[in-house]
Amino acid sequence: MSNQLRDSAAVKTLTNKLARLERPIRIMEVCGTHTMSIGRWGLRKLLPPSLQLISGPGCPVCVTPVSYFDALWQLPDVTIAVFGDLLRVPGSHGTLENARARGMDVQVVHGPEQALKLARKRATVLAAVGFETTTPGIADTIRRAAEEKLDGFHVLCGCKLVEPALCALLDGKPDIDGFLLPGHVSAITGSNAFDFLPRDYAASGVVAGFEPVDILAALVLLARMICAGEPGVRNAYPRIVTPQGNQHAQKLIRDVFVPIDTEWRGLGIIPASGLGLAPRYAHLDAARHYGLSLDPVPEPPGCRCGDVLQGRMLPHECPLFAQGCTPSSPVGPCMVSSEGSCAAWYRYERA
Amino acid sequence: MCVAIPAQLTTRDGNRGTIDLSGSELEISLALVPEAQTGDWLLVHTGYALAVVTEAEAAETRALLNEVLGG
Numbered sequence: 151m152s153n154q155l156r157d158s159a160a161v162k163t164l165t166n167k168l169a170r171l172e173r174p175i176r177i178m179e180v181c182g183t184h185t186m187s188i189g190r191w192g193l194r195k196l197l198p199p200s201l202q203l204i205s206g207p208g209c210p211v212c213v214t215p216v217s218y219f220d221a222l223w224q225l226p227d228v229t230i231a232v233f234g235d236l237l238r239v240p241g242s243h244g245t246l247e248n249a250r251a252r253g254m255d256v257q258v259v260h261g262p263e264q265a266l267k268l269a270r271k272r273a274t275v276l277a278a279v280g281f282e283t284t285t286p287g288i289a290d291t292i293r294r295a296a297e298e299k300l301d302g303f304h305v306l307c308g309c310k311l312v313e314p315a316l317c318a319l320l321d322g323k324p325d326i327d328g329f330l331l332p333g334h335v336s337a338i339t340g341s342n343a344f345d346f347l348p349r350d351y352a353a354s355g356v357v358a359g360f361e362p363v364d365i366l367a368a369l370v371l372l373a374r375m376i377c378a379g380e381p382g383v384r385n386a387y388p389r390i391v392t393p394q395g396n397q398h399a400q401k402l403i404r405d406v407f408v409p410i411d412t413e414w415r416g417l418g419i420i421p422a423s424g425l426g427l428a429p430r431y432a433h434l435d436a437a438r439h440y441g442l443s444l445d446p447v448p449e450p451p452g453c454r455c456g457d458v459l460q461g462r463m464l465p466h467e468c469p470l471f472a473q474g475c476t477p478s479s480p481v482g483p484c485m486v487s488s489e490g491s492c493a494a495w496y497r498y499e500r501a
Numbered sequence: 502m503c504v505a506i507p508a509q510l511t512t513r514d515g516n517r518g519t520i521d522l523s524g525s526e527l528e529i530s531l532a533l534v535p536e537a538q539t540g541d542w543l544l545v546h547t548g549y550a551l552a553v554v555t556e557a558e559a560a561e562t563r564a565l566l567n568e569v570l571g572g
Binding site: 154160163164181182183208209210211233235260261262263264279280281283284286287290332334335337338359363367370371386387388389390391392396398399402487489 | 502503504505530532533534535544546547548549551552554558559561562563565566569570
């Protein structure tokens with residue numbers, strides 16, 4: 151199937167269809183993995199000027215606030231288990247790489263379960279960051295730590311939900327006609343989770359996979375709904391996404407977490423958009439156990455990641471882009487994460 | 502960060518499974534996909550299988566592409 155999804159004739163047919171748009175349209179790709187895929191396959195260059203793609207707040211690393219990283223610096227001598235993408239995000243005191251250079255025990259894990267292994271040897275805090283794709287595995291890990299009565303395991307909750315962020319974005323009445331919806335978040339939530347787009351905001355959305363034909367086919371479906379003035383939600387990734395999603399995973403998230411108000415980088419505090427631990431797991435909360443402060447902290451001076459994350463500014467329009475802020479020396483998180491809009495733009499879209 | 506890869510389940514033992522990744526074996530959790538069977542294609546992310554890909558759903562993708570390419 152992957153050959154079919156990279157077929158040049160299909161790409162040509164689809165881009166020809168997109169070249170005949172009845173009016174200019176603006177589509178936000180919500181997910182950082184889509185941003186990378188669009189850059190990697192050079193899709194932006196195949197699209198007509200009347201179809202503008204803008205990146206949204208869908209990179210979990212990019213929307214994690216400075217205060218979260220600063221909280222990790224407040225930890226006593228414990229092992230900090232993090233996903234690799236988090237290592238290079240600058241906080242007020244530096245990056246976690248800097249923390250490691252100063253002797254803090256920061257370990258990169260490829261999955262949350264690995265933190266259980268670390269916690270059996272030494273007190274460990276799992277830096278839990280992610281959207282619905284990553285959260286069920288984190289929830290399962292937390293459930294197992296509680297079952298095992300693993301005293302040394304705690305979690306710093308930074309998991310976030312996509313729907314409240316899209317609502318907050320749309321409440322600001324942005325100039326966006328439709329959304330390319332995140333395929334792997336939808337594998338968990340189901341495509342029905344996005345029915346609020348046409349219902350509450352008269353906006354369209356198409357759930358898309360990550361191959362070039364997946365993305366272009368989703369754009370054609372979006373353009374059709376937008377140009378016809380008939381907002382709706384379609385699932386263009388049915389080999390992975392079902393209307394109801396993964397209900398085991400949804401139940402696990404509901405059992406382990408409760409929705410809480412949380413800070414998003416660039417978007418501020420969004421009600422019920424984060425996940426805190428449910429009362430029966432509250433003893434595993436690292437912020438509570440170690441008394442960490444998560445009060446909002448100012449952004450680095452000059453950083454416009456907030457505007458980029460909301461689609462108000464393209465990466466190269468930021469005065470720091472490729473000047474003071476590059477992938478090897480990033481100022482803001484959108485340049486750090488391999489899936490950040492600025493990093494993708496720097497790598498693929500610079501003239 | 503939401504990158505996930507398709508892989509085939511080679512063995513299953515309760516909630517644990519192994520997948521074949523271009524010749525190397527990797528242990529994963531099947532806690533989120535209790536219905537998974539040996540031989541199934543899975544979508545795997547951070548050590549957890551998130552979804553099982555069925556033949557019927559793969560056929561739906563082909564039908565959808567035909568619709569978009571043709572219409």
